[in-house]
Amino acid sequence: MRRGSARLFRGTPSNLNLLAKVLRQGGLVGVPTETVYGLAADALDAEACARIYRAKGRPPTDPLIVHVLSGQEAEKIAYLNPAARRLADAFWPGPLTLVLEKRAEVPDIVTAGLGSVAVRVPAHGLFRRLLRVTGRPLAAPSANPFGYVSPTTAEHVRAGLGERIGHILDGGACSVGLESTIIDVRDPDRPRLLRPGAIAREQVETALGRKVGSGRTAGSARKAQRAPGMLKRHYSPRTPVTLHERLSTKDVKAGGKRDAWVFAARPKGVTGDNIFWLDPRGDLRGAARRLFALLRRLDAAGHSRIHLEKIPGRAGLAEALNDRLARAAARG
Ligand code: TXA
Ligand code: MG
Numbered sequence: 001m002r003r004g005s006a007r008l009f010r011g012t013p014s015n016l017n018l019l020a021k022v023l024r025q026g027g028l029v030g031v032p033t034e035t036v037y038g039l040a041a042d043a044l045d046a047e048a049c050a051r052i053y054r055a056k057g058r059p060p061t062d063p064l065i066v067h068v069l070s071g072q073e074a075e076k077i078a079y080l081n082p083a084a085r086r087l088a089d090a091f092w093p094g095p096l097t098l099v100l101e102k103r104a105e106v107p108d109i110v111t112a113g114l115g116s117v118a119v120r121v122p123a124h125g126l127f128r129r130l131l132r133v134t135g136r137p138l139a140a141p142s143a144n145p146f147g148y149v150s151p152t153t154a155e156h157v158r159a160g161l162g163e164r165i166g167h168i169l170d171g172g173a174c175s176v177g178l179e180s181t182i183i184d185v186r187d188p189d190r191p192r193l194l195r196p197g198a199i200a201r202e203q204v205e206t207a208l209g210r211k212v213g214s215g216r217t218a219g220s221a222r223k224a225q226r227a228p229g230m231l232k233r234h235y236s237p238r239t240p241v242t243l244h245e246r247l248s249t250k251d252v253k254a255g256g257k258r259d260a261w262v263f264a265a266r267p268k269g270v271t272g273d274n275i276f277w278l279d280p281r282g283d284l285r286g287a288a289r290r291l292f293a294l295l296r297r298l299d300a301a302g303h304s305r306i307h308l309e310k311i312p313g314r315a316g317l318a319e320a321l322n323d324r325l326a327r328a329a330a331r332g
Pocket of ligand 2: 141150
């Protein structure tokens with residue numbers, strides 16, 4: 001992949017001051033979070049947010065997530081009902097995004113004209129320092145060209161957007177590695193999981209004391225209206241991907257020479273330079289941390305096809321991992 005000209009900045013106090021200034025003047029900065037890297041702009045500056053959509057090639061119908069330092073700060077841009085407060089108390093700061101009734105201060109472009117806004121309080125120390133120095137809520141979608149695999153290192157951001165942005169804050173590799181869990185809690189009687197993530201459905205249900213239904217993010221819901229075929233494709237490598245319930249040595253033997261095989265855990269009885277695994281012992285957190293980097297590496301390696309094995313089970317992180325595996329394999 002072509003390297004862009006964006007500069008990587010370490011988190012020194014003078015660099016943070018410089019990046020905060022870029023943001024306050026309406027510029028874009030690639031930022032680390034515990035989930036994936038984001039492409040940040042001042043969330044209260046409509047022109048700055050328009051630049052996010054342009055840099056990503058993102059359709060204007062797909063709204064952005066706004067990042068703030070605390071639940072109190074969230075109250076300044078959105079209305080939190082008791083169910084939202086309960087989730088905020090349980091999981092913020094952390095990889096949970098809440099869809100809430102928006103306040104008038106939030107520009108329409110951030111929410112794609114919706115009456116709701118998605119808000120998250122991130123846990124990443126360096127990103128929080130940047131938020132504090134900047135003193136503004138920061139809108140930030142994942143820092144990848146629209147439709148491609150989300151970035152989990154600063155180098156990933158530079159590889160995808162380096163020609164379009166000038167500044168990336170380097171906070172190392174993301175500790176979670178999958179995008180945040182998104183919950184719509186506007187109706188406290190019918191909370192809905194819009195995107196599974198590291199905060200598992202069961203954890204949300206325990207915190208709320210009720211079952212959580214499923215739904216779609218605003219972006220995919222609108223795409224569904226326009227073009228049903230595009231519905232699921234997201235986070236996708238360019239190489240064709242096949243998803244398998246289980247992979248075995250038989251599959252590998254029957255496959256082509258340039259196929260890549262990605263097992264959930266290190267397989268027994270099969271080796272080769274086209275054999276990969278998400279985590280040696282099948283640990284789900286390790287798998288989540290590595291998935292996107294591995295997909296990018298395999299995509300760049302010129303395989304004719306990438307075979308992915310589903311994660312066993314459905315609970316906890318398995319739901320989020322299998323969601324991303326299915327999206328990587330979905331055809332546009
Ligand atoms: O972990 C994350 O959430 C990362 C980091 C950077 O915070 N961000 C992220 O943003 O994944 P993005 O834009 O790639 O995904 C946000 C999703 C989109 O699918 C969008 O449609 C949905 O959130 N969304 C945003 N606002 C919404 C709203 N008001 N109602 C429903 N869905 C919304
Ligand atoms: Mg994204």
